[in-house]
Amino acid sequence: MGKGKDRNLKDLYVQMFSIHGLVRGEALELGRDADTGGQVKYVLELARALGRRPEVERVELVTRLISDKAVSKDYAQPVEPLSPEARIVRIQCGGRKYVRKELLWPHLDEMVDKTVKYLKKQGRIPDVFHGHYADGGYVARELAAFFGVPFVFTGHSMGAHKKGKLMADGLSEEEVNRRYHIDQRIRVEERIIRDAEQIVVSTRHEIERQYSLYENFAAGHFNVVPPGIDIDTFYPYYQNQFEHNVDEELARQTRVVLLAELERFWGSTHKPFILALCRPDQRKNISGLIKAYGEDKDLQAIANLAIFAGIRKDIASMEENERHVLTEMLLLMDNYDLYGKLAIPKKHDFTLEVPELYRLCADSRGVFVNPALVEPFGLTLVEAASCGVPIVATEDGGPADIIANCDNGILVDPTDSGRIAAACKAILVDRELWDKYSRNGIIGVRNHYSWESHCASTIEVYARAQAAVPKPDPATEQKPRAIGKRLAGVDRLLITDIDNTLVGDEEAMRELLELLDKHRDQVAWGVATGRSLEVTLDVLAKHRIPVPDIIIAAVGTEIYYGPDFGRDNGWQQHLRYQWKPAAIRKALAGLVFLKLQEDSDQHPFKVSYFMDDAEDNLARVHFALQERKLHYTLEFSHGSFLDILPYRAGKGKALRYLSYKWNIPLNRIMICGDSGSDAQMLRGDTCGVVVGNYSRELEPLRGQRKLFFSKQEYAAGIMDGIRHYKFLNSGSRQVTKD
Template sequence: MKTSGVYIQLFSVHGLVRGTSLELGRDADTGGQVKYVLELARALAARADVAQVDLITRLIVDKGVSPDYSCPIEPISDKARIVRIQCGGRKYMRKELLWSHLDEMVDKTLKFIKSSGRVPDVFHGHYADGGYVAGELARIFGSPFIFTGHSMGAHKKKKLLSEGLTGEEINRRYHIDHRILVEDRIIKDAEQIFVSTNHEIERQYSLYPNFGAGQYLVNPPGIDVETFYPHYAPHLDADAGDESTRQARVVLLRELHRFWVSPEKPFILALCRPDQRKNIAGLITAYGEDKELQAIANLAIFAGIRKDIAEMEDNERNVLTEMLLLMDRYDLYGKLAIPKKHDFSIEVPELYRLCADSYGVFVNPALVEPFGLTLIEAASCGLPIVATHDGGPTDIIANCDNGILIDPTKSREIGSACKKILVDKELWQRYSQNGINRVQRHYSWSSHCDRTLEAIEKVISQMPAVPKTLEGVRKTAIGKRLAEVKRMLISDIDNTLIGDDASLQQLLPLLNANVEKLCWGVSTGRCLAKTIQILEEHAVERPDILICSVGTEIYYGATLSPDKGWHRHIAYQWRPEVIREKLGRLAFLEMQEPEKQKPFKVSYYMEDNPELLARVHEVLQINKIRYHLVYSHGEFLDILPYRASKGKAIRYLSYKWNIPLADIMVCGDSGNDESMLRGDTNGLVVANYSKELEKLKGMRRIYFSNKAYAAGIIDGLRHYDFIGGDD
C-alpha cells in the first residue's frame, strides 16, 4: 500500500458486490448502490492524492450465487480492491437479517486493519448497515466517519404505512424501527453526511430527531461518460465503442424485436428492479389505457434478472406476476417487451442509445426516487426522460432541463408526458442535447471526488491532535493504540495488582516506560463502577482494557467504550431467567446483592463444599443449560454464558486485535483467574495465590513467582522478557 495519500475504507455490506458483470436487479439488495460504490471506489483510487481505497462487503459462500463472492480480496484497479469479510455465516441473506451480525463484521474488519499495517484515514459507510459498521470502527480508531444513506428507513416506513401496512407488518419484514434508531445515531455521529439532492435532506433526514445535528453536503454521484457516450457517436466516429458493444446492440435488437410486431416505432424504456415502489404497474397501466400512445411507440421494461418467477421472493414475484396480468388485460402482445435478463456493464448503455436512436423516451415512474442514477445515464446518452416528481429527479431535471416531471400515481399524466416528447421532435432534440451537455457539467465522478476529498481533508483537519507524550499516548483512540502495540498484559486486581502499595508504585512507572509497545488491562470479578473505584483509590491510571464481571464485560480506555462484539458473542444461548428459576430451588445457595447481578452474570454465595458444587452442575445439566461456572475464594459462585470467562475474553481480544496469545501475559491469584492462566498465554501466578491454583503448578507456560502482589507481576514481566526488546 502507498504510504503517501489518504487511505479510505468504503462499507457496502449487503447485496452481491463484485468488480465485473454486476447482477443489478437480481434482488432488492443488489441495486444502484452496488454500482455507485464500485464506481466511487475506482474514481477515488484514480486520484494522485489517494493511497488506497478498500470497499468492504460481506464474504458469501453459497451454491445459490457465483463463487466470485467468496474471494476475500478482489483487486478492481491499481489502488482499489473489494475486501470481503465473513459475518453471520456464509450463506447469502437479505439485509434485514444482517443486523445481529454487524458487530462480527466490525471485529473482523478491525482484525484486517491490524494485519494490514495502516489505519484508514476515514471510514465511509453506505446505507444504514454500512453506516453502522463504519461508525463503530471510526469510534474505535478515532478517525472521521462519513455517511451516505442512499435510502432512509423513516421515509420508507412512512411510505409503507401510507400504503396500508401496519407497523407490526413492516417491522416483521424490514426490522425498520431498529434501522431508524441506528440511522438517527449515525446522523448525530457522522462528521459529514453526503446526500445526492436537497430533496433528500428535506424529505428524508428531516424525519429524524437528530436531524438538526447532521452535517449535510449535497454531493451527487457521477457516471462514467466514457461508457455512457451519446447515441450519435457511432454514426460519426467508427471507433466509438468496441466489438462487445456492437455485439450487445445486435443481441438487444434481436431480443426486443421478438416481442414487437412493429419494431420500427420509437420505444418507451423503463429499467428497474421488480419492486412495488418502482411502480412498473403504473407505467403499464398508463400505456395500456392510452391507445394513441400505443400507436406512437412500443414499450420495453427491463425489470431485473429472472429465471423462474415462481422461485423469486414475494415482492419480486408479485410485481412480475402483475406485469404479466396487465399485459394480458390490455392486450399488449406485440407492443410490450419484457426481456428476462440484461448485462449492466455492456448492454444497458447500448440500450439507452438504441432507445435514443429510435427517438424514444426513458421513464422512471417510481413512487419515490431518492436519486435516479439511471436517469443520468440515459441523459448522458441523449435520451429524454420522464420521471417521478418525488425525490432526486427534481434536482436532475432542474440541472439538466432534459425531461418532464410527473405524478407517478396519475397514469394519464405519465402517458401525456411521454406523448409530448415523442411527437415534438424539436422538444425531443432540445432535451437530448441538454442531457448530454449538462450531465458532464453536473454529474461527473471527477467533480464528485473533488467534493469528497475536500470534505475528507476538512474533517481530518478538525480531528483533535494527540500530543506525543505519555498522556497523549494514553488518550489515543483505543483502536489506533491497540493497532500499534505488540504485546498485552492483563492482570487480576484484588490480591494481584493491588495488595501492596510499595510494589504497585514500582510497577506503574515500568508500564508507562513501555507504553508504546505494551498495552495493559485488568480482569476482575468486580462490576465496572467498582473496578474504577478501586483503581482510583490506589491512584492507578485507567488502563487500556477493562475485563469486568468475571469476563462478561469488556471496556476500552479513557472513554470506557463497551465491546459490543463481545456482548453479542456471549449472548448466544444465554438463559439467565431459567438459571435463576432452577437454582433458586437450592436452599444452600444465597443470591448475591442486586448490584452484583449483571446481564451476563448470575451470582450466589455458597459454602466451600464439593458436593454442593456438584449438585449445582447437576441441576444445570439436567435442564440442558449451557453455562460456564466460576467458584472462587471459597464463597463466590458465578454462572456465566458458556462462551464467557476471563480466559475466553482474553482469547477474543487476541483474535480481535491480532495480538498472538504468545505475546499476552496474564496474572492472577485465585480460582476465577484459572481460565485465563491456562492455554497458550504467558501465565503468572503471584506468591500470595489461593489454594485453587495449586493444581496449575508444573504446567507449561505458567510461572509461579516467589514474589507477592505487584512485585510478582514485575517478576513475571522480566521472566517472560516483556519489558525487554520487541521480539
Template structure:
C-alpha cells in the same frame, strides 16, 4: 504536484449485495441495485485523484455456487491504488442484507485484523447503507478517525411506506429487521462527522424524520455517471468515431431480444429500467400504457425489470412484482406492443439500450413511488433520451437542473400517459429535452466533480479535527485505541483485588515503572469481577496508568482506552443462548443462594452469595443442566457465585482479544489470585498465581505454564515477569528479597 501531506487513504464499506468492478449484476435482486454502481464508480474516480493514495472498498466475501466465483476473491484489484477487499462474515453463502445485522461485529473484528496485518491505517471510514455505516462507525471510534456516511435509503421512510401498503408492524420487523436498522441509523446520526446526500429533499424529508436529524453536518454531492460510456446517441453516426465490436454486438443482441416481443419494432420506444421492486411502480407504468389506446398505437413499451431465470426461485417481493407485470400484460392484451426481456448486460448493453430508445425518438420513464436519487435518469439523459419521472426526491433535482423532462404523480396512470404522449408527439420539445439532458448532465453530474467535492469535504474534516499537516494527523492517530493495540506485541492482564493491589503494595511502584518503560510494546489490561467504573476508580486511587483494556464483570464486558469504549463485538459473541430469566427461575429452589443486590447484576451476569456447603455447587450444576441451560459458573473466595454465558469468562475474553488484535496468546501474561481467575490462567498464555492466592487455585499447581509466585500481589506479578523473561529486554531486575 500534489503536496505529500495531501495523500488520502480512504476505506469505504458496502457490505451487502454482489460487488465487483466489471459488469455488476444490477437488478439481480433487491440488494444489487444502484448502490453497487455508486460505490464502485466512486472508488474508481477517487483513486484517480492526485490527492488520494489508496482506496479500499470493503464488501462481503461470498463463495456460493448460485453466484459467480468473482465474489469469492479476497482481493480484486482495479488499479495499483484501488481494490475491493472481501471479508468473510456469517459464513460464505449469499444472503439478503437483513440477515447480516447480528453478525456485523464479526465483520468489524476481521477488518481490524486486516488493518493490523497490512500495517496501514486509513484517514477516514465511509459507510454506505446503515449496515456498513455501523461497521464504519465502530472502526472510527476505535481508531479516532472521521466517519462519513451515505445512506442510499433509510429505515423510517421504508417502514412508513410498508405500513401504508398494509403490512403489519410485526411482519415488517420480522422480514426487514427494521427496528434494529432505525436504531442503528439514529446512532449513526449521533456519531457521523459528515452525512453525504444526493439531494436536499433527502435531508429534509427523509433524515428529517429522525430524532438526531439535527446533530450531524450534511453535504449534498450528487452522484455522477461515466459520460464516456453513456455518450449521446448521435455520436455513433460521426465518421471519426468507430463503434467497438462489443457495442455493435450489444446493440444487435438488444434489438433481437425486443423484436421477439414487438409486432412493429420501429415505433418510438417507451423505456423503463429498474429492479423488480414494488417501490419502482412498474405496474403503474404498465397500467398507464394498457389503459391508453392512443399511446399503444404510437409507441412500444419495453420494461427491463432486473435479471431473472425462473420467477419461482426469486424473493417474494420480486416474484410478486414480475407476476403482476405478466398478468397485467395479459389483462390489457399488450402482446406485440410490450417487451419484457429477462436479462441485460450492464457494462455494454445498458448504454446501448438508452441509445436505441433515443434513436427511436422514445422516452425514459421512472414512475417510482419514492426515489432517493435515480441514477438511471442521468444515464438516459446523458445519451439524449428525454425523461418522465416521479415528482419526488432525486428526479425533482435532476429534471430541475437538466430541464429535460416532465415530473408526474406516480399514483396517477393518466398523468403518466399524458406526459409520455406530450413528449412523443412534439418533435421540437423532444429535441429540446434531448439536447438539454446531454449538456446539463455533463455540467452537473460527473463522477470527477463528485470525487473532487468529496475529497475537499474530507480534507476540511481532517483539518478541523487534526490540523492541516500529515504529521499532525499521524500524531492524532497514534493516540487512538486502534493504533495503540495495533502496535503492541505483548499484553499483561491481571486481576485487581488481592492480585495487582493487595495489603502489601511495596512492589506496586516498581511494577508501574516497568509498565511505563515498556509501554511501547506491552499493553496493560485488567480482568476483574468489578464493574468498569469501579475498576478505574481503584486504579486511579493507587496511581496506576489507565489500562488499554478493561475486562469487567467476570469477563462479560470489554472496554478500551481512556474513554472506556465498549466492545459490542464481545457482547454479540457471548449473547448466544443466554437465558437469564430461565436461570433465575431454576435457581429459586435453593435457599442457600442469596441474590446479590441489583447493583451487582449485569446484562450477562447473575450474581449470588454462597457460603461453602456439601454438594451445593454440584446441585446447582445438576439443576441448570437438567433444564438444558448453557452457562458458565464462577465460584470465588468461597463466597461469590456468578452465572454468566457459556461463551463468557475472563479467559475467553483474553482469547477474543488475542484473535481480534492479532496478538498471539503466547504473548499474554495473566495473573490472578482466586477461583474466578482459574480459567484465564490455563492455556497457551503465561499464567502467574500470586503468593497470597485463595485455596481453590491449589488444583492448578503443576499445570503447564502456570507459575506459583512466592511474593504476594504486585510483587508476585514482577516475579512472574522475571520467571518467564516476559518480552525479553526490559524485564524487571532480580532483587534480593526475603
C-alpha cells in the same frame, strides 16, 4: 483538501464499506435481487474514480465474502483489484451463504472484528472510513471510533422514510419490522447521524425529506454531492464508438442481441419505445407505469413499452417482495392485453447492454421513465440523459434536482397514472420538445454529473471530516476512543486481576505502573475483574491507578477500552448465542442454598448468586442446569460467589477473543491472578503468573505448563513474572518458559 494543501499528494488511504449485495468488478448482476442495485454500481465506480485522484494512494472497497454454490465464485475471492490504486476486499461475516441485507444485522460486529484483524495485519490504518447504507455505516462508525479517524457516511436510502412509505402503502408496523428489521436500522441510523464527521447526500431532498425525520437531524453535517457517471460509457446516441475507445464490433453485436430480444415481444418494431430500468421492488412502482400505458390506447398506438426489472430465472424461487412485483407485472400485462406491445426481458448485462439500451431508446426517439414512489437520487435518469434520452420521473426525490439542473424532462406524481401517460405523450409527439430535452440532458450531465467533479467534492468532504476529528489531548496524546491505533501498534498485552494482585503493595504497584508506562509503545495493559465497569472505575480511582487500555469486567462478560471506556460490541454479540438467563433463574429457583446477589451485581450476561462452599452444592447447580439442556459457564470464587455466564464467556475466553481481534499471539499475553475466578484465564498458552499471596483454589494448577507461581506477593509478583518470562525484552519474539 486540494493539491498542495495539508497533505502530500498520493498518500490518502480510504476504506469504504458496502456490505450487502453481490459486489464484483466486472459483469455486475444489477437487478438480480433487491440488494444488488444502484448502490453496488455507485461504490465500484466511486472506488475507481477516487483512485485516479492525485491525492489518493489507496482505496479499498470492503464487502462481504460469499462462498455459496448459488452465486459466482467471484464473490469468494478475498481480494479483487479494480485498478492500481483501488481494490475490493472481501471479509467473511454471518457465515458463507448469500443472504438478504436484513439478516446481516446480528453479524456486523463480526465484520468489525475481522476488519480490525485485517488492518493490524497489514500494518496501516485508513485515513478515512466511509460507510455506505446503514450496515456499512455501522461498521465504518465502529472502526472510526476505535482508531480515532474520520467517519463519513452515505445513506443511499434511509429507514425512517422507508418505514413511512411502507406503512402508508398498508403494511402494519409489525409486518414492516418482520420483513425489514426497520426499527433496528433506524436506531443505528440515529447514532450514525450523531457521530459521522460528514454525511454525503445526492440532493437537498434527502436532507429535507429523509434525514429530517431523525431526532439527531440537527447534529448532522450534510454535503450535497451529486453522483457521477462515466461519460465515455454513457455517450450520446449520435456519436461513434471509436470516439470513446469502445470496441465497435462488440457494440454492434450487443445492439443486435438487444434488438432481437425486444423483437421477441413487440408486434411492431418501428415505433419509439418507453424504457424503464429498475429492480423488482414495490417502491419502484412498475405497476404504476404499466397501468399508465395499459389505460391509454393513444399511448399504446404511439410507442412500445420495455421494462427491464432485474435478472430472473424462476419467479417462484425469488424473495417475497420481488416475486410479488414480477407476478403483478405479468398479471397486468394480461389484464390490459399488452401482448405485442410490452417487452419484459428476463436479464440484462449492465456493463455492456445497458448503455446500448439507452442509445437504442434515443435512436427510436423514445423516453426513459422512472415511476418510483420515491427516488433518493435516480442514477439511471442521469445515465439515460447522458445518452440523449428525455426523461419522465417521479417528483418525490432526487429527480427534481436532476431536471432542475438539466431541464431535460417532466416530473410527475407517480401515483397518478394519467399524468405519467400524458407526460410520455407530450415528449413523444413534440419533435422540438424531444430534441430540446435530449440536447439539454447530454450537456447538463457533463456540467453537473461527471466523476471528476464528484470525486473532487468527495475529497473536500474527507478534508472537512479530518478537520472535525477532535485533536489529541496534550496530557495523554490520545484522541477520544483512539484505542485502536494503540492496540494496533503494540505486540504484547498484560492483563491482571485487581484485588490482591495489582493492589495490595502500594510501592510495588507504583513501580509496576511506571515500568508499563516506560514500555507503552511495546505493551498494552488491562485489568480483569468480576466487578461492573462503574465499581471498577471507582476502585481504580481510589488507588490512583491510571486508566488502563482494556477493562474486562463482570467476570469476563464485558470488555471496555480506554480512555473513554467504549464497549466492545463484537464481544457482546458473541455472547448472545444460546444465552437464556431467564431459564437459568427458573432452573435454579428451587435450590435453597443459592441466594441472588443484589440487582447491581446482575448484568445482561451474568446471573450472580451467593452460595455456601459445601462439597456437593456446585454439582447440584450443574445438574439442575444440564437437566434443562442449558448452555452456560460457572465461575465460583472466594468460597461464596457463584457467577453463571454464557458458555462463550469468562475472563479466559475474553482474553482469547482479544488475542484474535487485535492479532496478539497468546504467547505474547501475560495473565496475572490470585484466586479461583482467575483460573480460566490462567490456563492455556499465555504467560500465566500466580502471585505469592494466592488463594488455595489455584493450588491444583501448580505444575501446569506456562504457569509461573511467584514467591513475590501482589504487584511484586507481577514484576517477578515479567522477569521470569523476559516479557519486556526487546526483539520480535520474547522468551517464554514452561
